Amino acid sequence: MEQRKFISKRVIASFLSLTLCMVTFFSCTLTSTIEKKKSYLIGIDPTWYPLKLRGKDKNLEAFIKGVIKDGARFKDVQVEFVSRSWDNLLEGLERGQYDAMITTLIPRDFYANKLFFSSCFFQTGPVLVVRKSFHMPQTMQGKVIAA
Known part of the structure; x- marks a missing residue:
């Protein structure tokens, strides 16, 4: 039960973060383009x-595609995905x-x-986030709770 609660909170946090990113992407960086274009093709590496x-990997792909589609629907644009190795x-873009x-591509200076x-x-580096008032139960002290 505790593991489900942890996974659920992690999924919700990831969903909110991705939704915020997509809304920002569609509303700020491409505002003038969106007014002209109503459909976007997005490349994705499914591995x-x-x-x-x-x-x-399929779970992550489905999650990200779903959130992007929700963000696009919010801005009344269409998105389609194309799988690439x-x-x-990058070459296709x-x-x-x-x-x-x-992509998992790291933003380096030479791409700027x-x-x-x-x-x-x-975030691909897993972290555990709890309320500040949370106290670790005695039965879990010093134990691995995720791997």
């Missing part, structure tokens, strides 16, 4: 290389094969003149 998701994803990409990176909307 999430180099992350090791232990079979959960991690090593072809540069060639104009799609309008944006969802040609790419815009949103804020990180899904």
Whole structure:
């Protein structure tokens, strides 16, 4: 039960973060473009290389696609996804094969003149967040609660 509660809170936090990111993306950075264009093609690497998701890659993909579609619906635009391998994803964006990409690519300085990176909307480094008033039960002291 405790693990379900932890996972549920983590999913909700991730959902809210991604929703905020997408609303910001569609309302701030592309406002003038959105007025002209009502459909976007988004490239995505379904393996999430180099992350090791232990079979959960489809879950992450479905979650992110769902949140992006919800954000797009909020701004009355359409989005479609195209799957590309991690090593072809950036090249496809540069060639104009799609309008944006969802990636694990790290924002480096040498990308700054040609790419815009949103804020990180899904932290891949797991953390546990609890209320400040939370007290760890004695039975859990010193034990691994997630791996």
